[in-house]
Amino acid sequence: MATARQRWTQLERRLWTAVRRGDEVEVRSDGTDPTHIWGPTRTVRAEVIRELLLTPHTPLPGRVPSLQLSGARITGALDLEHARIDVPFGFDECWFDEPINLYAARTRTIYLQGCRIPGMYAEELRADGELNLRGLLCTGRLDVDNTHISGPLTLTNAQLSNPEGVALSADSAEFGGEMLCNGVRTRGETRLAGAHIKGNLDLTGASLTNPGGDALWADSAQIGGDVTAFGGFHAVGRTCLSDATIGRSILAPNAIFDNGDGPALQCDGIRVAGSLSVSASTLIGEFVLTGAQIGGSVLLRDTVLSNPGGYAFSGQGLRSAGGMFGTDLQVAGAFTLFGAHITATLSFSGATMANPDGNAFAADGTVVEGNAFFDDFSATGQVRLPGAHIRGQLNLERAAFGNAASIAVFLDGIIVGKDIVAGHCRIDGELHIINARVEGDLVLSAALLVNEGDALTADSLTVGRTLDCSRGFSCTGEMSLSGATIGHQLSLRGATLRHPGKFALRASHLTVGADIFADEDFTAHGTIELSPCRATGTISLATENVDGTVDLTRARADTLWLTGKPGGPILLIDATVRVLEHHPEDWPDPDNLDLQGLTYSSLQPIELPVGQWLKWLRRGLPDGYRPQPYAQLATMLRTVGNDRDSRVVLLARQRHRRRHLPLWSKPWGWLQDLAVGYGYVPWRAAGWLGVLWLAGWLYFRTQQPLPQPSPSTSDYQPALYALDLLLPVLSIGQRSAVHFPAPAQAIAVLITVCSWILGIAVLAGLTRALTRN
Numbered sequence: 001m002a003t004a005r006q007r008w009t010q011l012e013r014r015l016w017t018a019v020r021r022g023d024e025v026e027v028r029s030d031g032t033d034p035t036h037i038w039g040p041t042r043t044v045r046a047e048v049i050r051e052l053l054l055t056p057h058t059p060l061p062g063r064v065p066s067l068q069l070s071g072a073r074i075t076g077a078l079d080l081e082h083a084r085i086d087v088p089f090g091f092d093e094c095w096f097d098e099p100i101n102l103y104a105a106r107t108r109t110i111y112l113q114g115c116r117i118p119g120m121y122a123e124e125l126r127a128d129g130e131l132n133l134r135g136l137l138c139t140g141r142l143d144v145d146n147t148h149i150s151g152p153l154t155l156t157n158a159q160l161s162n163p164e165g166v167a168l169s170a171d172s173a174e175f176g177g178e179m180l181c182n183g184v185r186t187r188g189e190t191r192l193a194g195a196h197i198k199g200n201l202d203l204t205g206a207s208l209t210n211p212g213g214d215a216l217w218a219d220s221a222q223i224g225g226d227v228t229a230f231g232g233f234h235a236v237g238r239t240c241l242s243d244a245t246i247g248r249s250i251l252a253p254n255a256i257f258d259n260g261d262g263p264a265l266q267c268d269g270i271r272v273a274g275s276l277s278v279s280a281s282t283l284i285g286e287f288v289l290t291g292a293q294i295g296g297s298v299l300l301r302d303t304v305l306s307n308p309g310g311y312a313f314s315g316q317g318l319r320s321a322g323g324m325f326g327t328d329l330q331v332a333g334a335f336t337l338f339g340a341h342i343t344a345t346l347s348f349s350g351a352t353m354a355n356p357d358g359n360a361f362a363a364d365g366t367v368v369e370g371n372a373f374f375d376d377f378s379a380t381g382q383v384r385l386p387g388a389h390i391r392g393q394l395n396l397e398r399a400a401f402g403n404a405a406s407i408a409v410f411l412d413g414i415i416v417g418k419d420i421v422a423g424h425c426r427i428d429g430e431l432h433i434i435n436a437r438v439e440g441d442l443v444l445s446a447a448l449l450v451n452e453g454d455a456l457t458a459d460s461l462t463v464g465r466t467l468d469c470s471r472g473f474s475c476t477g478e479m480s481l482s483g484a485t486i487g488h489q490l491s492l493r494g495a496t497l498r499h500p501g502k503f504a505l506r507a508s509h510l511t512v513g514a515d516i517f518a519d520e521d522f523t524a525h526g527t528i529e530l531s532p533c534r535a536t537g538t539i540s541l542a543t544e545n546v547d548g549t550v551d552l553t554r555a556r557a558d559t560l561w562l563t564g565k566p567g568g569p570i571l572l573i574d575a576t577v578r579v580l581e582h583h584p585e586d587w588p589d590p591d592n593l594d595l596q597g598l599t600y601s602s603l604q605p606i607e608l609p610v611g612q613w614l615k616w617l618r619r620g621l622p623d624g625y626r627p628q629p630y631a632q633l634a635t636m637l638r639t640v641g642n643d644r645d646s647r648v649v650l651l652a653r654q655r656h657r658r659r660h661l662p663l664w665s666k667p668w669g670w671l672q673d674l675a676v677g678y679g680y681v682p683w684r685a686a687g688w689l690g691v692l693w694l695a696g697w698l699y700f701r702t703q704q705p706l707p708q709p710s711p712s713t714s715d716y717q718p719a720l721y722a723l724d725l726l727l728p729v730l731s732i733g734q735r736s737a738v739h740f741p742a743p744a745q746a747i748a749v750l751i752t753v754c755s756w757i758l759g760i761a762v763l764a765g766l767t768r769a770l771t772r773n
Contacts (some may be wrong), residue, residue, distance in 0.1 A: 008039055012048045015069060020057050022064045028071020028093055038073040046076035053085045069094060080105045088129060091115050099140060112136055118318045118558055120391045122147055133158050145171045155184045162188035170195050181206050192218035200225035204235050210237035218244055229255045240266040249274030249296060252281055259285035267292055275322060278303055289315040297322035307333035315340050326351050337363035347373040355381035363388055373397050386412040396422035403429035405452055411436055412480030422447055439464040446472040454478045463487060470496050481507040492518040499526035504548060508532055518542060519563060530555050543570065562586060572598045579604060584612055593619045595629045603636060696751050705738035
């Protein structure tokens with residue numbers, strides 16, 4: 001050993017002495033320029049370093065042995081494999097010709113600050129202290145797999161370059177303190193798979209570059225503190241934190257993650273106790289949060305996610321206890337949240353998402369415990385929330401959705417605990433909201449819906465309070481509310497529906513708890529179908545701006561109010577209302593009203609003459625005679641105490657019926673009408689009897705009866721004789737007491753026959769009136 005030491009250089013001997021004293025040996029010049037010619041005064045052999053570290057040193061009084069060398073060149077291979085090193089050692093701005101081997105070594109603190117090394121192999125290294133590689137320049141692989149460092153690992157401002165392989169490998173490593181990588185520059189893969197970092201992982205200002213590969217692979221890593229990437233963090237290649245566990249938060253604002261069309265930031269299965277923030281960052285490629293569990297918030301404010309034609313964000317099964325905030329987020333590609341659970345608020349206010357050939361935003365089955373904000377939101381492509389459950393409000397105010405000629409907003413089966421507010425939104429495509437349930441109001445006031453076919457499909461929708469499509473609401477294409485249930489009110493006041501020649505509004509089997517208002521400048525170009533529908537309160541329909549059919553067949557309402565002269569037919573077939581208000585100036589043209597089966601308890605204005613109501617009724621029988629409309633009008637008039645007008649209506653019914661009878665049966669009808677008004681004008685019978693009696697009396701007072709052997713001829717009275725002829729059943733003795741010549745006798749027979757005919761007509765009319773009314 002003494003012989004070997006005799007060959008040591010002066011610098012090496014100086015270093016030997018300094019180790020015992022714990023002093024630093026500094027031989028640096030103006031830097032460690034690789035082109036600098038190292039001389040013997042600045043060169044130390046690696047074998048000497050090894051001997052200095054492995055040889056026990058007796059400490060001087062008041063001194064702690066350590067090896068500290070600055071500005072030197074280390075030649076040869078520093079092989080400390082399985083070595084047990086009891087003194088701390090450090091190299092500052094030193095140049096190592098060959099990789100350092102610390103495999104399975106046991107040591108204390110290690111400093112390699114500002115050094116240049118071609119690589120380091122330190123798998124299973126055990127260090128009772130820190131591993132400080134600040135400012136290190138490594139041109140090969142830096143391998144610390146399965147290393148156990150009781151203190152921090154410092155790589156601040158280090159440069160690690162191994163472009164064709166792994167630049168830093170720390171798989172399954174354990175660090176008792178922080179891992180400081182702020183300002184680090186890597187070329188090649190950085191690996192932290194299964195690593196356990198007790199403190200923070202600091203990537204502030206770091207640049208990790210591995211195009212087409214993994215920039216950072218930290219699968220299943222456990223980090224006790226925060227992951228921070230402030231100050232312009234930049235990763236080229238995939239950043240993977242799959243199944244990692246983060247004790248506090250991930251904070252990466254203003255960062256750049258770039259992996260082309262592959263995963264840029266992959267965090268599937270990650271568990272974060274605090275928040276995950278990539279606000280104001282740019283991600284080129286997919287951001288994956290599938291199955292992630294976030295104890296705080298997911299923050300995407302002012303972030304750019306770009307993966308056109310692919311998935312920009314994948315959050316299937318994501319759990320976030322603090323909400324998700326993407327205010328002013330910009331997305332190119334699909335943003336998916338299938339089956340996610342957001343415990344607090346979901347906010348994409350002011351966000352822009354574009355995926356023209358697919359789903360721009362998809363959150364099928366997602367649960368949001370708070371409110372969901374999409375106000376001032378813009379989407380090109382389909383927005384999907386089918387089966388989602390939002391316990392608060394869904395806000396779509398001033399949002400713009402574009403997916404022309406297809407479904408733009410797909411909300412089938414959604415459950416919203418409060419309101420859906422979509423005022424002033426624009427939807428270019430179909431709003432599809434079948435079998436959905438909204439506990440509060442659904443507000444579409446001033447919204448603009450445009451689609452070539454179906455614009456709003458809300459079949460079997462349930463709204464707890466009001467469906468508000470008023471104040472400038474415009475729907476171009478079919479609006480369908482078939483089978484919908486609205487707890488309070490449907491308002492279409494001031495709305496405009498356009499679907500010429502087709503259904504503008506289809507609302508068959510609609511049920512409304514209070515009123516339907518489609519008045520106050522309501523306009524519809526196309527058919528309005530409310531057949532059948534049920535409204536507990538009023539149906540108010542302004543028909544003057546409806547140029548298609550208004551179909552209220554089998555509708556049910558307390559009050560039906562029709563205002564304005566319609567441009568198309570109004571069908572009230574089998575409708576049932578308590579009050580029908582329809583002013584004469586609002587009546588449709590003949591043949592444009594169908595009243596068959598309509599029932600009501602009151603007509604307004606009630607003071608309208610019965611003749612006017614008969615004109616209205618005849619307009620409602622375009623295809624011929626129908627008895628029910630007459631009977632209904634008569635019943636209503638009789639119910640309000642107007643028996644006279646009721647009989648007028650029933651008489652009009654018989655006359656209308658007679659026009660449609662065969663010619664051979666019409667004379668009998670004429671006779672009944674003339675005689676007793678079909679039984680509804682019974683006083684006519686007395687008039688006709690009076691006329692016949694007067695005619696008979698005047699005639700027979702000029703006639704002398706034939707002589708009779710009986711003296712009763714002297715009791716002949718012309719007035720009584722005429723009366724006896726008019727009583728076909730009863731007799732007062734005049735007919736049997738006197739006889740006349742043949743001409744007078746023929747007149748007597750004629751009067752008797754007329755009395756029989758008149759009697760039969762009275763009986764038939766009264767029977768009809770009594771049996772039908």
